[in-house]
Amino acid sequence: MSGYATETLAFREGHLGLVSCGEGARVTYLHGMLGNPGEHAFLKALANDGWRVVAPSLPGFTGSSEPSGLRNLHDWVVAASELIDLAGVTGLPVVASSVGAMIALELAAIRPEAFGAMVLIAPFGLWDPEDPVADPFATTLTNQRRMLTADPTASASFFDDAEEMPADLLVEHGVDRYLTRTASAQLIWPIPEFGISDRLHLVKNPVTLVHGAKDEIIPASYLGKWAQLLPNVIGAHLIEEAGHHAEFDRPEDVAAIAKSALS
C-alpha cells in the first residue's frame, strides 16, 4: 500500500492512533466496529483512487487508548471533535462507517465545519421497532464476524492473528480486539438510538448514503429512512453482496462511490 503509516498522538491522558496512506487530496476515514485493523483493502482502494487517506481511531478502538471519562454520547461527540482537530482533518471530506458514521453525524449536527461532504456507510442511530437493529453482542465471536461482513474473510485483518506473530503479541492483539469490541458496545449498547432524528435537520453537509444489501445488523430498509431524514442527501447506494461493513466486503465499489461523491 502506498506510504501506509501509523502514528500515535498524545490525546488527553492517553493516546490516539492514526493511520494514513496514499497521495493526493485528503479524505478522512472514520472507522466502524472493526476499528482500523492495519492495512486493509478499503484504505488501499481509496489510495488507489488518488486520495491521501487519514484515519484516526476513536477512543478505545485499535491504536487508541481506552475511553476513560466518556460517560455518554455527549462525551463521545466532544472527544471526536477534539480528535479531528488533533489529527488535522477538520473540514475534510469524510467516509464514515457504522459507529463512526453515527458519531460523524452527531458532530456534524452541532459543528457544521467539522466535515466537508460525507459518505456514510450504514450509520447507527435510528431504531424502527417494526424492523429493529440486530444485537451484535448477544452472539458468539464467530457469529459476530458473520454479522459484520457478508464474507467473513473480509474482516480477517481484525479477527485473525498473523501466523508469524509472537505469543506475547498474540495475547495483546486479542486484548486490543476485545477493547475495540468493548468500545463499540459502549457506544451503541443496548439500543443504538439516542434521539439523532431530532438533530438531523442541522446536518447541512452533502451526504451520500451507502448500505450493504446483506447487512445483518442494520436492515437495508434503514437506507431509505436516513434518506428521508437527512436534508441534503445527494446519493443513496445499496451494495449487493455486502454486509454491515460494506467497505470491507466491496472495497473498490465503495471507494468508487466515495470518489464520485467527494471529488
Next chain:
Amino acid sequence: MKSIFFHLMPYPELPPDFPEEHRSVWVDIDPALYDPEVGNRTYNEYLDELEFAADCGFDAVGVNEHHSNGYGLMPSPNIIAAALSRNCPDTNIVVLGDSVALYNPPLRVAEEIAMLDGITGGRMVAGFPVGSPMDTIFAYGQNPATLRERYHEGVDLIRQAWTRDEVFSFNGKYNKLRYVNVWPRPVQQPHPPIWIPGGGSVDTWDWCAREDLVYCYLSYFGYKAGLKTMQGFWKKVQETGKEANPFQGGFAQFIAVADTEKEAWDLYREPAEYFFNTCLHVYAGFADPPGYKTPNTVRAGVEGMVERAAREATARSEARKSTRGGGFPKGLSFEEMVEKGYVILGNPTQVAEQVHELATTMHIGHLMTFCHFGNMNKDLVRYNTEMYATKVMPEVSSLFEDEYEDLWWPKPLAQPARRDVPEASVS
C-alpha cells in the same frame, strides 16, 4: 468452618426437551414456560427449605439475585431475605447478593440491607456481586463497558452511606446525590460484613485482598476446578502482606449425601442432571459481552464460570443439532459431575472427607452448600439438608475456628436486647 445453606431457587418444571428445543434458560427463555401455580408452590416450598435448614443448625442461609431466567427465581434477594428474617431467628442471612450496578441509585441497597439488619438484630451479610452478564447486560440493559466502574462506584457509595456520620453529597460519575442520609442505619457497626461473589476476575481478587473483603468463588464446577481461582486470590492476599485468613474466602459446592453411597447415586442423579443440563443451558452469546471482563482478565486468559457453562451448553446444543436423526448426544453425565468434583457425593463420612479436603486445599472458611439443586423434590431436600447438618457439619465445623478469627461474620445484638421473632399474641 461455617456452612451456609444456599438456595438458587430454580424453576423446577422446565420440559425434558428444554435443551434441545430452547436456546437459553436465561435472557430469552420462553415466557410461556412459566406456570404461576408452579411459581406459587415453588416459592413457598423453597422458603420452607431455607427455614428447615435454619432449624437444622446451618450457620446461615443464603440467597442471591438473578433476572429473566429459569435458573434462579430471585430477581430480588432482599424480598426472600425479608420473608426469612422473622422465621429464622437463630441463623444468619447471607444475601450474596445485590447486584449493585442495577440499582438506581445503589443507595437502595444500603437502605434495604440496613432494614434487614434492623429487623434481624444484626444477622445480615451483605454480598455485592457485579452480576452475571445475562442479568446485568442483557436482562437489565447495563452497558458492559461501564458496568464495573458503575459497580465499584455503587459499592463505594453504599460503604460511605453506612459509615459516614453526617449528611453528605456524593458526586460520582454515575450517581449524583445532593443529600445522602441513610435511615435506618444498620445494627452492625460500622456495617454488616461485605462479601464479594466472583466468577474469576483477576481484578476482583486484587480488590478484595486490598479492601479486606470476603472473596467467594461461586463455582458450578467443584473444588478441583476452583482451586486455581482461589489460589489466585490467596496470592493477592499474600502480596498485600496480610494474613491468609480462611474466613476471607468462600466457595460454593453441590452436596449429595445419603446413608450409603449407592443410595446417593440413586437419589441425586435426576436433580443434578436437571441442574447441569437444563438450568445451565445458557446460550454462549449471552456469556461474554465485550467489556464485561477487565483487560487484565482477558490478558490472563481467565474464563468465567458462566462463560464456561454457556460454552459447554452451546457445544452440546450444536452437537445435538449435528446428530439429529442419529440420536442426541447426552448432556453431562452424573458420573462426570461426581468424578470431576462438581457434586460431592457419598455417605456422611465420604462427604465429610471431601468437604474437609475442599476446605483445607482451597483454604476457605465459608462454604456455600447447595443441598438443593435442580428439580430436587422437597422430601429429598430435607433429607440431604438434615444429613449434612447432623452428620457432616459436626465433622467440619471446627475447621479453622481455633486458629483464625472470623472477622467477616455477623455480630448480632446480644439477647435479650434483640427482638426479631413474632411476639406472642395476646388474647
